Amino acid sequence: QNASVQASIRQLGECKAKDEIDHRLKALNKMIEDDRKEREEQDKKYQAISQKKAELEGTIGKEQEESKIDLEKALQKNEEELQSFQEAKNKYDQEILQLERFEQNERYVLEQIRKQIQQKQAIEKEYQLFKSLADTFSGKLKDKNKIQLETYVQSAYFQEILHKANIRLMAISDGQYELILLPAINKRSQSGLDLGIIDHYNDTKRSVNTLSGGESFEASLSLALGLSDMVQEQSGGISIETMFIDEGFGTLDEEKLNQAIDLLIDLSDHRLVGVISHTNAFKERIDQQIRVQKNGEQGSSIQIVD
Template sequence: AETARLAGALDGLFAEAGIAKPRAGEHQRAAAIAVERATAARERIVQMQAQADALRAQRASVETEKQVASALAQHLRANNFEAWLLQEALEALVTGASSILRELSNGQYDLIHDDREFFVVDHHDAGLRRAVRTLSGGETFQASLALALALADQLGGMSTNASLESIMLDEGFGTLDASTLDTVAATLENLAAIGDRMVGVVTHVQSLAERIPVRFEITKDARSARVERIG
């Protein structure tokens, strides 16, 4: 009875509005069409969202490539590439030399560089940074030797078919005082203990020569020269 009453009321509303009463089943068909259209629209939105996500990812990748290309272009422009290579080589050289200097100085010094100038960090003085020009003669020898050995390592690493297994030092040892000579000798002894490279020393200083475990003494007279191995 209630259903009939509501149906009658609905028919009255249609009549008042001048709208023809829908035939049976049209409501269901209209609803089904609306659902189908909504489902299709939702699927299109999902697809468009996936495409937008893919485009955003592609844009991020292209942006990264653009940054790399811009950096390369900057490095390759004029003398920038050469300067960049030199800076990288210097960084590697100083890093290697610092490691060697730390061992040669029994942990006292690290080597660093800043604005084209070399410094040592003195761990026996609360990490004080000192310009290399303030080093003593023996300390300067240690730093120079560390750089020479690091350079030898760097050059040897540039080729897989060659290695620098020996290095000769001719530093003018005759100008060094007794304390500095002692530092030099101790440095060479430390180097022999920690290294896998032969280090030769050319010197006329007898006190230094006597600290070298294996040496060749050269003597000469007016007519000839003689080489004798000692040790």
């Protein structure tokens, strides 16, 4: 636009006629007016653009400030949350550390308990062994006869004595009687040495308490002889060379008495047998005697008969 005005001014300077100059001058004025108007329009546009720019810059600045504030608030909130999380983490770390210590302590306690349980099991196992032995010794085994060890050992020896005694008893009783050990009446009983008798005449078993006086004497004599045989046989070097029998013969009938005397006479071949008796049969059949005679208030007198 300025270049056009300047060119018009140069052309105006070159004009020589008045009309041409006026014409040129009007055209120049119009160009200047148009230029002015255009400048004003440009200024208005510029002002509008500047104002719009200022408004935009203000809006952007405000939004940026608000965004900055919001961001700072968000950052502060995040910092607070992070601090809370860190505090919670520290708290949890402490709790985990305490739990680990507790777990370690519990493991130690558990290991000690396991060791104690193993020791207890070992003690219980040993206890069961000794208890079983003790129950065996005392005769307290479950579902077993209640026979104590002492009684069991005695019964074992007693069986040997009975075996030897029955040799004598069968001879004296003409094969009628045989001594036996009776089983325990029930499993609560502490018995085990109770004597019974077998009556071979009627094939029955019963207690020795059912024997008559004479039969009891025969059984007792047989037991005494069986015991002496057992002692001599198992004691090594011990010889029972003397035996004394005190009374009991008065309960025997004549036949049984003669059988008992015959047995004692047989025994006297290899040992000294002394019999204390008031029975006349002994006076008649025993050759060597020591007779004791009462003499009233003067006491007693002794007479040796051979």
